[in-house]
Amino acid sequence: MPVFEMDGKPVEFEPGEKVLSAAMRAGIKIPHYCYHPGMSVVATCRMCMVDVIDMGNGRPAPKLQTSCSMDAVEGMKVETKNEKVQEARELVMEYLLINHPLDCPICDQSGECVLQDYSFEYGSGKSEMEYSKRVYGWRDIGTFVALERNRCIQCTRCDRFTREITGTNEFGMFNRGHELTVDTYSDRPMINQFQGNMADICPVGALTEKEFRFKRRAWKLKKTPSICVGCSTGCNVTIEYDRNEVFRLKPRDNPEVNKWWMCDLGRLTYKTLNQRQNRLGNPLGKTGDGLQEISWEEAFNAISGKIKELQPSSTEVLGLVDTHASNEELYLFKKLLKQGFGSDLLCFPEPDWEQPVSDFFIDSLITSDKTPNRAGARLLGLKGEKSVDAVLPKLTSGVKVLLVLGQPFDVESLQVQAASIPLVVNISAWNSGWTQTADVSLPGRLHAEKEVTYTNKAGRVQRVQTAIRAHHKTRPDWMILCGLMEMLDVENQVDSTESIFLEMADAEQGFKELQWEELSSDGLNVPQTLQDPGRTEVSELSKTA
Amino acid sequence: MIEETLVLFKNIRNPDYDKSLKGYKKSGGFKALKKALKMKPEELVELVKSSGLRGRGGAGFPTGLKWSFMAKNTGKPSYLICNADESEPGTCKDRELMLKDPHQFLEGMMIGCYAINCRHGYIYVRGEYFPSIKSLNAAIDELYADGVLGENAFGKGKGLDLTVHTGAGAYICGEESALLDSLEGKRGHPRVKPPFPAVAGFNACPTTVNNVETLTCLPFIVNEGPEAFAGFGPPNNAGTHLVSLSGHVNQPGVYEVRMDVTLKDIIYELGGGIRNGKKLKGVIPGGSSSPVLTAEEIDVEYNFDALSKAGTMMGSAALMVFDEDTDVIKLLHRITRFYNHESCGQCTPCREGTHWARLIVQDFLKGNGNERKMKRLQRVGGNMMGTTVCALGDAAAMPITSFVKKFPLEFEKYYTQAAA
Numbered sequence: 001m002p003v004f005e006m007d008g009k010p011v012e013f014e015p016g017e018k019v020l021s022a023a024m025r026a027g028i029k030i031p032h033y034c035y036h037p038g039m040s041v042v043a044t045c046r047m048c049m050v051d052v053i054d055m056g057n058g059r060p061a062p063k064l065q066t067s068c069s070m071d072a073v074e075g076m077k078v079e080t081k082n083e084k085v086q087e088a089r090e091l092v093m094e095y096l097l098i099n100h101p102l103d104c105p106i107c108d109q110s111g112e113c114v115l116q117d118y119s120f121e122y123g124s125g126k127s128e129m130e131y132s133k134r135v136y137g138w139r140d141i142g143t144f145v146a147l148e149r150n151r152c153i154q155c156t157r158c159d160r161f162t163r164e165i166t167g168t169n170e171f172g173m174f175n176r177g178h179e180l181t182v183d184t185y186s187d188r189p190m191i192n193q194f195q196g197n198m199a200d201i202c203p204v205g206a207l208t209e210k211e212f213r214f215k216r217r218a219w220k221l222k223k224t225p226s227i228c229v230g231c232s233t234g235c236n237v238t239i240e241y242d243r244n245e246v247f248r249l250k251p252r253d254n255p256e257v258n259k260w261w262m263c264d265l266g267r268l269t270y271k272t273l274n275q276r277q278n279r280l281g282n283p284l285g286k287t288g289d290g291l292q293e294i295s296w297e298e299a300f301n302a303i304s305g306k307i308k309e310l311q312p313s314s315t316e317v318l319g320l321v322d323t324h325a326s327n328e329e330l331y332l333f334k335k336l337l338k339q340g341f342g343s344d345l346l347c348f349p350e351p352d353w354e355q356p357v358s359d360f361f362i363d364s365l366i367t368s369d370k371t372p373n374r375a376g377a378r379l380l381g382l383k384g385e386k387s388v389d390a391v392l393p394k395l396t397s398g399v400k401v402l403l404v405l406g407q408p409f410d411v412e413s414l415q416v417q418a419a420s421i422p423l424v425v426n427i428s429a430w431n432s433g434w435t436q437t438a439d440v441s442l443p444g445r446l447h448a449e450k451e452v453t454y455t456n457k458a459g460r461v462q463r464v465q466t467a468i469r470a471h472h473k474t475r476p477d478w479m480i481l482c483g484l485m486e487m488l489d490v491e492n493q494v495d496s497t498e499s500i501f502l503e504m505a506d507a508e509q510g511f512k513e514l515q516w517e518e519l520s521s522d523g524l525n526v527p528q529t530l531q532d533p534g535r536t537e538v539s540e541l542s543k544t545a
Numbered sequence: 546m547i548e549e550t551l552v553l554f555k556n557i558r559n560p561d562y563d564k565s566l567k568g569y570k571k572s573g574g575f576k577a578l579k580k581a582l583k584m585k586p587e588e589l590v591e592l593v594k595s596s597g598l599r600g601r602g603g604a605g606f607p608t609g610l611k612w613s614f615m616a617k618n619t620g621k622p623s624y625l626i627c628n629a630d631e632s633e634p635g636t637c638k639d640r641e642l643m644l645k646d647p648h649q650f651l652e653g654m655m656i657g658c659y660a661i662n663c664r665h666g667y668i669y670v671r672g673e674y675f676p677s678i679k680s681l682n683a684a685i686d687e688l689y690a691d692g693v694l695g696e697n698a699f700g701k702g703k704g705l706d707l708t709v710h711t712g713a714g715a716y717i718c719g720e721e722s723a724l725l726d727s728l729e730g731k732r733g734h735p736r737v738k739p740p741f742p743a744v745a746g747f748n749a750c751p752t753t754v755n756n757v758e759t760l761t762c763l764p765f766i767v768n769e770g771p772e773a774f775a776g777f778g779p780p781n782n783a784g785t786h787l788v789s790l791s792g793h794v795n796q797p798g799v800y801e802v803r804m805d806v807t808l809k810d811i812i813y814e815l816g817g818g819i820r821n822g823k824k825l826k827g828v829i830p831g832g833s834s835s836p837v838l839t840a841e842e843i844d845v846e847y848n849f850d851a852l853s854k855a856g857t858m859m860g861s862a863a864l865m866v867f868d869e870d871t872d873v874i875k876l877l878h879r880i881t882r883f884y885n886h887e888s889c890g891q892c893t894p895c896r897e898g899t900h901w902a903r904l905i906v907q908d909f910l911k912g913n914g915n916e917r918k919m920k921r922l923q924r925v926g927g928n929m930m931g932t933t934v935c936a937l938g939d940a941a942a943m944p945i946t947s948f949v950k951k952f953p954l955e956f957e958k959y960y961t962q963a964a965a
Contacts, residue, residue: 043737044891046932063931069737091928095897128921131904154890173732173890176715178900180890 004056004076011072019067019078020048030080031089031118033096033203034155035068038260039164043069045096045155047118049088051079064088086122093123099134099178100204101150109205111218115153134178141171142189144264145199145207149181152206158182158198165261167360168192182206194362196267197260200250211267212248224467225252225521227454229324229372229447230266232353233365234456236521237262239270239448239467246273246448246468254522257460263366273448273468278431280443281471291436296475296483299440304487306423306439307401314342316400320391321348321382322408323371325477326452327461328500330373330380331508332481333405340488341401347391348377349408350384350534355457358540367457372447375530376455379510384534388414395421405477406444407432427480443474450476451497453519459530461514462523547802547810550777552785553761554801557645564680566687569648575693577764581656582699589660593763596771597783601638602628602719602756603832603860604936605849612753614743615661621750625663626728627654629670629677629757630712630719633832634883635863638787639757641799643670643677647684651707653760655698656767658705661753665706669724672712681709716887720935721754722746723889734889735935756861758787778804782848792866793820804848808838811847812866823868827951831860833880834940836947857947873955877948878906884941895938898929902945909956912963919956923949 001012004019006028013022021037023030033045043066052061056073064084079085096115104110119125136149154173159182162171170191174183184190199207221240228235228249235258237249249270251262283299284291294302310316319337321330337343353369377384385391388409395402395417402418404426415437418424426438435441447454449470453463475483478500485492494500498516505511512527549558556562556572569575581589594609615623631639642650658666670678685707688694698705710728717723718733725747727733746752762784766774775783782804788811791797795817802811808830812818819825825840830847836857838845845855852859867876881903890896905922908914926945929938949956 041737042734042891043934044893046893049932066737071739088932091932092893095893095901095928098897098901129901131901154893154896156891175890176717177885177888177890178896180896 002072002074004072004074004078006078007080013072017072019050019065019070019072019076021068022072023067023080028080030067031114031122032068033114033153034157036157036160036201036260039157039160041069042156042160045092045153047089047092049085049092051082051085053077053079089118089122090124093119094127094129096153097123097127098129099150100153101133101135103151107148107151107205108208108213109151109202109218113205114203136181139183140189141184142191142195144190144195144210146210146213147182148206148208149183150206151204152182153204154180154182155203156182157201157203158207161198161201162192165197165360165362166192166194167358171198193263193265193366194261196262196264197251201260209248209267216242216247221247224448224465226448226464226467227372227456227462228262228266228269229454230263230269230370231367232369232372232374232457233258233367234372234454234460234462234523235262235266235365236462236523237266239273241468244468246270252521256525257456257458257462257523258365259361261362261365265366273446279429279471280431280435280441280474282443282473284435284438284441286439291441294440296442296473299442300483300487303423303425303440303484307488310400310422312341312400315345316398317341317343317345317403318394318399318401319343319346319403319405320408321346321377321404322406323348323374323377324406325377326373326447326450326454327376327380327504327511328452328497329405329477329481330377330382331504332478332485332494332500333403334380334382335492336481336485336488336490337403339490340485345394345399347383347385347394347408348374349386350374350377351386352534352536354536354538356540357537360540363540369457369534372456373454375457375459375532376453376461378530378532379455379459379526380508381510385409386534392417401425404428404434404438405481407434410434425484427477429474429477442480443471444477444480445470445474449474450478452476452478453497453501455526456523457530457532457535459526459528460523461511461519461526463519463521465521547806547814549801549815550785550803551801552765552777553642553646553649553758553787554799556649557641562646564646564648564684566648566684566691566693569646569652573768574648574764575652577767578652578655578659578693581659581763581767586660586662589656589767592771593660593766596766596774597781598759598762598766598774599783599849600756601758601762601786601861603633605859608755608759611743611755612657612661614741615753616744616751619751622665623661623663624747624750624752625654625658625661625666626721626724626747626752626754627657627666627668627757627760628719628721628724628754629668629674630724631671631674631757631861632712632716632719633834633861633863634880635789635791635829635832635865636861637789637791638799638862640674640677641787642757642761643674644680647680648688649764650757650761651681651684651688653763654707655694655705656763657753657755657760658707659699661751663753664704665708667728667747668707668709669718669728670709670711671719672714678709678711685709715889716883717889717935717937720937723935724754725752732889734891735937737934779846779848779850781850786862788815788847789861789863790816790866791864793823793868793871794818794866795820802847805846808843808845808847808864811864812843816866819866819868821868823870826867826869826871827873828867829863829865829944831858832863833865833883834936834943835860836943837951839951873948873952874906874909874959877944878903878910880944881906881941884937888937888941892933892935892938894929894932895941898925898938899941901925902929902941906945909959912959914956914960914963916957916960919949919953 032048049064054077236252236254285294722736723733929942
């Protein structure tokens with residue numbers, strides 16, 4: 001790779017790459033506002049100015065150059081810290097703050113505000129502006145983001161976002177000069193499904209998420225990398241939480257999956273992580289008086305006693321699972337049925353789903369398959385059923401033991417039928433129709449409460465990490481499955497997600513050769529290309545940019 | 546006695562001139578185009594290069610050289626866009642050319658299109674120029690009817706179309722890349738360069754943007770040869786040029802002069818001296834964005850190089866004269882107000898700086914000035930210089946810094962008077 005020199009250090013770049021992006025890859029910090037790697041370069045904030053002391057031909061550039069728009073050239077020498085550059089940055093900072101309200105104490109961006117950070121780092125701390133500031137009134141631009149135009153520094157990222165990323169063009173710049181401002185066209189509310197990203201890319205507090213407004217100061221939030229389980233895309237996110245309460249999900253950039261973006265629906269899934277209603281917090285057992293809280297020991301004893309009594313043959317055990325379960329859990333569930341009962345009777349709901357296709361990448365993020373791990377189930381060779389009607393006959397054909405992981409086919413007609421099955425066990429984080437039907441219900445955990453992996457629609461295996469604590473009487477679903485195996489005397493040596501994953505990668509063709517250590521939060525692709533007959537590509541009308 | 550040298554204004558100065566196609570042809574029009582069509586485009590580019598023609602829009606960039614930068618063999622169409630947005634305060638020369646002799650300009654435009662292999666040229670006219678637009682459109686209609694324009698303009702099967710597009714009143718759309726954005730139907734915001742328009746301009750195709758006056762010079766150059774054109778002025782400042790003389794002179798107007806005429810002669814001889822016999826205080830030599838000259842500095846040749854040596858610039862050759870009674874601070878306030886209003890607002894220094902500078906000048910007018918504020922004004926103005934995407938930052942900065950530098954006493958007078 002060709003190399004140029006930045007502050008005396010060599011920086012590699014790809015031909016055609018800009019100085020700023022090469023520097024960012026090399027870990028050199030150059031302050032910038034308007035530049036965003038996902039959007040066109042406008043070079044208007046003038047914060048990323050650098051001093052090119054040698055343009056690669058022995059001559060210096062006549063004046064300071066914006067590094068975001070300057071092509072890197074072999075042999076170029078760039079300085080980012082000299083006096084000239086510092087002066088230019090001070091100047092830009094001073095100018096940006098002339099009309100900025102400096103309302104940090106009541107601004108939600110405070111703590112993660114680039115203007116704040118750069119003021120502190122590069123600003124002079126002085127201002128000679130002595131006239132009144134430009135003031136705008138409040139504008140409501142829709143349900144998801146709040147617009148505070150006084151804080152805007154006119155970097156135009158939001159404007160470029162609706163033009164270049166979503167193609168919806170409902171947001172733009174208005175007026176000229178010092179009155180340049182952002183707003184929606186014709187007073188209409190925002191319509192795109194990715195508005196949250198505008199709050200993310202806004203370097204200041206001009207656009208903030210309404211969901212998050214005034215809930216927590218940004219610096220109080222702890223952050224754990226995770227993925228969004230709202231659909232089968234599996235956008236990389238950061239779970240941000242404080243005192244065990246999740247406040248928001250922010251996209252984490254991963255060029256292989258979601259780039260820098262995620263959809264608003266996905267963002268809203270943070271609410272389910274905080275939900276206490278309808279969560280199972282205790283193992284439940286069915287007695288004459290209905291459901292009763294029991295201990296784990298009692299639950300396991302009840303199940304093993306019943307199984308010993310029933311002595312089910314391999315065709316008399318049925319497993320139902322939904323694809324909210326992780327790869328590890330699906331694998332263990334399959335193993336449990338196979339080795340514990342010799343049963344192959346295992347199915348998951350597999351409705352057809354639609355994949356939008358359009359000129360705009362971001363549209364492909366939302367799929368109609370709202371479960372995170374359908375591809376994982378397919379890779380493990382599990383059997384999918386399109387409808388409840390196909391499952392019903394299986395329940396009636398003399399099944400003695402029904403194991404339900406999650407809430408698959410959660411409809412009353414099935415549950416009424418299942419009530420006559422001698423032993424129904426449900427493992428789930430949620431209280432569902434199956435909980436009411438089951439003889440024993442075992443409380444599992446949500447994805448943010450355990451460490452597991454999911455396979456997204458494109459066959460990328462991605463790991464989530466434990467972010468928040470679950471109710472102390474719940475257990476990760478894989479641990480429950482291990483407990484059941486122990487109870488059935490199935491040979492089982494796994495005791496962590498890592499060991500399950502290693503065993504799975506060893507045993508299952510679909511996950512062959514995947515290494516746990518390489519499975520950083522960015523994920524790994526499975527060795528084969530995925531075929532999903534349920535996938536229909538729906539072309540979104542090509543929007544004009 | 547200085548007199549006009551009539552090249553571009555040859556017809557316009559003729560009181561009997563009929564500006565229709567018939568009249569223009571009678572005066573020898575469209576001979577140059579015929580001659581040009583016999584040449585190869587590359588030869589034409591070389592011809593213009595050797596004539597030494599420099600762009601008349603403001604920057605004075607050699608036109609032939611600009612043409613030679615056009616990306617070749619890209620598989621994309623090339624475009625010639627005529628910048629007729631003439632928005633620099635004080636400039637009104639292109640208006641005359643388009644209004645009073647549209648065919649001469651259109652012939653030049655056609656020669657330009659031929660030279661850079663353009664098959665569809667656009668003329669971006671300032672929106673307020675209703676009579677010029679009308680006149681241009683009428684002339685283009687005549688040309689289509691006559692078959693000069695259209696399917697076979699450059700010979701069989703080699704057509705040329707010309708389209709007049711009107712701006713909507715933004716100063717910034719006179720900046721070539723903002724003009725291209727505006728022409729494409731976007732907000733007129735200057736683009737980041739590179740890529741320059743010659744590589745990716747209108748619709749991302751190779752594009753040249755030329756001024757009206759520049760293109761109007763072409764028929765003469767082709768007809769009479771590059772030497773004749775170069776022979777008019779001092780070296781490196783070839784040809785005649787149109788001066789828009791305005792302000793406190795007895796005879797304001799557009800004059801065509803050689804480039805070795807001095808500023809003083811233009812004001813006192815062509816312009817007939819200062820109105821009401823007053824004394825001269827200063828001159829803004831090249832549109833409101835050029836640094837001001839005081840009365841003592843006007844004995845300078847009015848051309849690109851001499852003015853640049855004198856620390857100012859010729860710009861679009863809009864000469865604004867003000868007499869001893871003029872309140873310089875009020876004048877500067879008017880100028881800063883203009884740039885404050887016309888800044889597109891994308892770059893931080895210009896967006897905030899133009900506004901801030903206006904507020905400071907306004908403070909002086911209110912009697913709140915002081916020395917500290919004068920220094921601040923100098924700093925705020927200077928900080929816009931060379932720090933923005935386009936030249937508007939420079940354009941706004943130059944008058945501010947030069948006024949503070951050249952008329953400090955006027956500023957002082959303001960605040961000492963207020964104190965007393």
